[in-house]
Amino acid sequence: MNTDLERLIELEKVDREVTRLTEEVAALPKRVAAIEEKLAEHKAAVEKAKAQIKNNEASRRQLEADIKGFQEKIIKYRSQSSSVKTNDEYRALMHEVSFAEQQISGCEDKILELMISLENDEKSLKRAEAELKTESADVEKEKAEARVRTAEDEKLLATLREKRGGLRTGVNDSALAHYDRVMRQRKSAISEARDQKCMACFVMIRPQTWQEIRTNEQIVTCSSCGRILYFDPAHEAPPEPPKKKAKARSSEAQPEAEQEPAPETTPTA
Numbered sequence: 391m392n393t394d395l396e397r398l399i400e401l402e403k404v405d406r407e408v409t410r411l412t413e414e415v416a417a418l419p420k421r422v423a424a425i426e427e428k429l430a431e432h433k434a435a436v437e438k439a440k441a442q443i444k445n446n447e448a449s450r451r452q453l454e455a456d457i458k459g460f461q462e463k464i465i466k467y468r469s470q471s472s473s474v475k476t477n478d479e480y481r482a483l484m485h486e487v488s489f490a491e492q493q494i495s496g497c498e499d500k501i502l503e504l505m506i507s508l509e510n511d512e513k514s515l516k517r518a519e520a521e522l523k524t525e526s527a528d529v530e531k532e533k534a535e536a537r538v539r540t541a542e543d544e545k546l547l548a549t550l551r552e553k554r555g556g557l558r559t560g561v562n563d564s565a566l567a568h569y570d571r572v573m574r575q576r577k578s579a580i581s582e583a584r585d586q587k588c589m590a591c592f593v594m595i596r597p598q599t600w601q602e603i604r605t606n607e608q609i610v611t612c613s614s615c616g617r618i619l620y621f622d623p624a625h626e627a628p629p630e631p632p633k634k635k636a637k638a639r640s641s642e643a644q645p646e647a648e649q650e651p652a653p654e655t656t657p658t659a
């Protein structure tokens with residue numbers, strides 16, 4: 391086989407692997423970022439539950455302070471009631487006492503409501519914290535895996551790039567330039583030629599070119615897609631069964647030919 395052709399076939403394999411690994415390395419941080427985003431949602435849920443509990447406790451403390459205030463007022467009104475001069479004054483004070491008592495009762499109702507919602511908030515917090523814990527462990531595992539995979543890929547890439555450099559220096563400049571151009575445009579630059587067709591674009595190859603390709607001794611490009619073509623004898627169609635030499639002009643030719651299997655029609659362009 392032509393050494394340039396051989397190297398270009400190898401170079402394409404290396405280039406494809408380099409592309410695959412480079413894409414993988416680029417995709418890994420995105421995957422980690424997606425996982426971390428999910429983790430941030432769980433963290434936010436925990437923070438929200440904690441804030442709700444804090445609010446609940448602050449509201450309760452406020453209500454308890456309010457109750458204390460009303461209780462102090464009641465004590466004050468009761469002590470004033472012993473020194474009032476008129477019934478009207480006394481009634482007014484008792485009215486204030488009753489109002490303060492109603493307020494206390496209202497505060498106590500609210501405290502009860504808060505205690506019930508605190509139970510729910512604490513349940514939410516526990517659930518969110520458990521989810522965060524599971525998720526955090528998963529994230530650490532995934533991140534560690536991504537780190538290992540990236541390191542492996544980078545190592546492999548370094549080896550492949552070195553191999554790539556070696557292969558490229560060995561190839562004729564114009565063949566390499568053609569390879570690079572097609573590679574850039576089509577993401578593949580080499581194609582097998584089989585059954586007189588380019589296996590990348592499936593366009594028929596002219597018989598003379600086909601004969602050239604079959605030798606694998608020249609750089610031949612597909613007239614349609616531009617890819618560099620090679621021939622793999624292992625993929626050649628099995629030869630037709632051997633025929634007896636047809637005695638074309640003999641009278642026996644006809645019956646003999648009928649016994650033979652019909653010859654496969656091979657495309658001729």
Ligand SMILES: [Zn+2]
Pocket residue numbers: 581588589590591592593612613614615616617
């Ligand atoms: Zn082609």
